[in-house]
Amino acid sequence: MPISLLQRRDFSPMPFHEAAERFGKRIALPSDVFDRLSKEAKKRAFRIAGLHKANQVQRARNLVKRAIREGTDFSRVQQQLRQLFDHEKLSPPNLTRLRLMFRHVELRAYADERNEVYREVADTFPYKQYLTVGNGTPGINGVRATHAALHGLVFRADDPFWRLHDPPWEWGCRCFTVVLTPGQVDARGVEVRDLNYVRTELAVVGQAHRGITAERSLVADEGADLTKLDAELQLALQEATQRRSDEAT
C-alpha cells in the first residue's frame, strides 16, 4: 500500500458509519451487570453511570451509536441524554462526565477501526508512533503530563505498550498514532522504545500505570481467550435482555 494512501486515511476522520458499527458491537449493560464482568469483557461492553435499568442503557447506547454515525455535535447528544434522564425521572447526569464519555467512545471507535487497517499493513509498517495534539510540553493544548511524556515515541506496533496506551487510553484523551516503515524510523533517527522503557524511565507515566483501571484501559487484548470472553459476554447479554423484557412488563 502506498504510504500516501495510508497516511491520508490516518489523518482524516474515519467514515462515521464504520466507527458507529464498531461502537455498536459493544454490548449495553446495566451498571451492576457491567461491574461483574472481567477486565477483558468490560472493554467490549458499555454502560453509563446513573443508568441502572437495561432498557435505559440500551436506549443511551443507540443514541450514542446514532450520534457517531451521523457525526452529531456533542451539544445535541447531551441534550438527548438529558431528555432520557428526565424522562426516566433520574437525577440529571454529570454533564462533564457525559461529554468525556461521548468523546472517549467516539475516539475509541475510530481508533479500533484504524487499528484494523494497521494490522493489515503490519508487514510494511511494523512501527507505530505516539503523538499528542500538543508538542510534548505538558499543558500545551491541554495535554496531560502523562500523555505529553509519550509524544513522539516510537514502538513496535505489537509492543505490549499499546495494550495500555493505545489512544484514547484515558477519558478525554485526544492523542493519536501513525505507523512507520523501518526506513522512516531510520530516517527520523528515533530510537524504538518498549513498555519497559516507559515503566522505568518515564516516572510520570509509570505512576499513572497504577491508576489505570480496567475501565480506562479499553484496548482489546489480542491474547485474550476469545471463546471464554464470548461466553461471558453472551451471559451478560442474556441477563440484560431478560431484564429488558422484565422491565417492559
Ligand SMILES: [Zn+2]
Ligand atoms: Zn492522550
